[in-house]
Amino acid sequence: MPTIKLYDEDAYMKEFTATVVSIEKNDKGQAGIVLDRTAFFPEAGGQSADVGELGDFKVVDVQINGAGVITHFCVPKNAPADGGQGSGAQGSLSDSFSPENGTALPAVGEAVRGAIDWERRHTLMQHHTGEHLFSGIVHRDFGYDNVGFHLSDHICTMDYNGTLSEADVARIETECNEWIYKNAVISCDYPDDAALAGLDYRCKGELVPPIRIVTIAGADVCACCAPHVHTTGEIGTLKVLEAKSYKGGIRLTIVCGRKAFADYRNRFRLLAEASHLLSSHYENLPERILRLQDEKYALKAKISSLQEERLRQLIANATGEDSLFFVEDVDTKSIRSAVNALMDTHSGLCGIFCGNDPDGYSFILGSAVRNMQDTASLLRQELKAKCGGSEKMIQGQVHTKREAIERLLAEASAFST
Ligand SMILES: [Zn+2]
Numbered sequence: 001m002p003t004i005k006l007y008d009e010d011a012y013m014k015e016f017t018a019t020v021v022s023i024e025k026n027d028k029g030q031a032g033i034v035l036d037r038t039a040f041f042p043e044a045g046g047q048s049a050d051v052g053e054l055g056d057f058k059v060v061d062v063q064i065n066g067a068g069v070i071t072h073f074c075v076p077k078n079a080p081a082d083g084g085q086g087s088g089a090q091g092s093l094s095d096s097f098s099p100e101n102g103t104a105l106p107a108v109g110e111a112v113r114g115a116i117d118w119e120r121r122h123t124l125m126q127h128h129t130g131e132h133l134f135s136g137i138v139h140r141d142f143g144y145d146n147v148g149f150h151l152s153d154h155i156c157t158m159d160y161n162g163t164l165s166e167a168d169v170a171r172i173e174t175e176c177n178e179w180i181y182k183n184a185v186i187s188c189d190y191p192d193d194a195a196l197a198g199l200d201y202r203c204k205g206e207l208v209p210p211i212r213i214v215t216i217a218g219a220d221v222c223a224c225c226a227p228h229v230h231t232t233g234e235i236g237t238l239k240v241l242e243a244k245s246y247k248g249g250i251r252l253t254i255v256c257g258r259k260a261f262a263d264y265r266n267r268f269r270l271l272a273e274a275s276h277l278l279s280s281h282y283e284n285l286p287e288r289i290l291r292l293q294d295e296k297y298a299l300k301a302k303i304s305s306l307q308e309e310r311l312r313q314l315i316a317n318a319t320g321e322d323s324l325f326f327v328e329d330v331d332t333k334s335i336r337s338a339v340n341a342l343m344d345t346h347s348g349l350c351g352i353f354c355g356n357d358p359d360g361y362s363f364i365l366g367s368a369v370r371n372m373q374d375t376a377s378l379l380r381q382e383l384k385a386k387c388g389g390s391e392k393m394i395q396g397q398v399h400t401k402r403e404a405i406e407r408l409l410a411e412a413s414a415f416s417t
Pocket of ligand 1 (some may be wrong): 128132223225
């Protein structure tokens with residue numbers, strides 16, 4: 001016998017009583033309870049299942065099979081949502097549901113009280129009706145279908161089999177909100193075959209009768225099994241958060257109702273925080289950030305030129321056979337020409353390490369008389385450097401302390417002389 005769908009008759013039913021038809025425990029540590037009737041909407045049409053309470057249990061999932069039988073997957077109220085799997089603390093299935101810990105399962109034929117998590121369900125309804133509104137306008141104006149719909153606690157996405165420009169999306173979004181202000185009535189019914197034959201409605205794939213038609217007066221007609229809000233005003237607001245190319249069409253992420261308000265509040269808080277940090281009105285933030293970026297680039301360029309100047313002075317004053325320098329913020333081209341200049345005037349090991357101890361160093365080392373491949377091997381072996389090059393010059397990176405580099409190269413020089 002198919003389960004009687006109370007949510008179908010009344011999408012606003014929050015609590016109900018029903019009779020237990022069967023109970024079967026599954027391998028997830030959950031009890032699968034079938035009732036004669038239910039207000040719990042099962043996972044269907046891209047929308048996630050309702051959650052809530054059934055007697056002394058938490059309903060964590062609801063599924064419908066091909067015969068229309070709806071199963072409520074339940075765990076004891078104190079159990080984690082996964083039914084105790086993985087935690088190891090819940091014990092065996094029989095321990096989880098036992099009269100001793102007050103979580104005995106109801107008997108077949110017993111009456112139980114169900115209560116759905118109403119705020120969550122209503123939020124899903126706001127989004128689902130919002131999706132119909134948006135998809136109806138897309139279909140009317142472009143002929144595209146919503147070929148993929150995902151609605152859960154976290155996200156609401158719809159995939160259209162055609163692309164929309166940014167301006168199209170903005171215009172449809174505005175029209176959706178106009179429909180919300182109009183507070184148009186939404187009805188859900190099962191038209192007879194004759195009425196259905198004369199009806200122009202949207203649908204996704206093959207439909208199994210009886211076919212339920214959801215109508216947003218003046219805006220959309222669509223076959224759908226899910227609960228919807230009474231009037232478009234209840235959607236509250238609809239905002240597109242993201243649009244991206246997807247499988248040759250477009251995937252849109254939308255937010256409606258109380259979630260849209262929460263999102264607005266969060267964005268407002270972030271903007272206020274950024275405004276405070278940059279001492280700037282939020283409308284001036286992009287301009288302020290651009291100015292800060294420009295200032296940062298100018299400072300970086302200034303530091304670079306000062307470092308290059310310092311490097312030139314170091315080279316000019318270098319004495320001794322070996323000449324090694326440690327610098328910061330100098331580009332590779334300047335370092336290479338500095339090493340070349342050092343090699344012209346010094347017969348020993350010439351090199352420049354650019355960086356610092358926490359971030360590591362990039363380096364170029366050269367010598368007119370020594371084989372630099374040997375030095376490269378030494379650096380790789382002793383300091384795990386990544387480097388390579390010719391017999392005259394090597395280049396690479398090393399993540400170690402300056403002191404370790406200096407010690408190793410001093411030892412190598414002593415050995416080679
Ligand atoms: Zn639908």
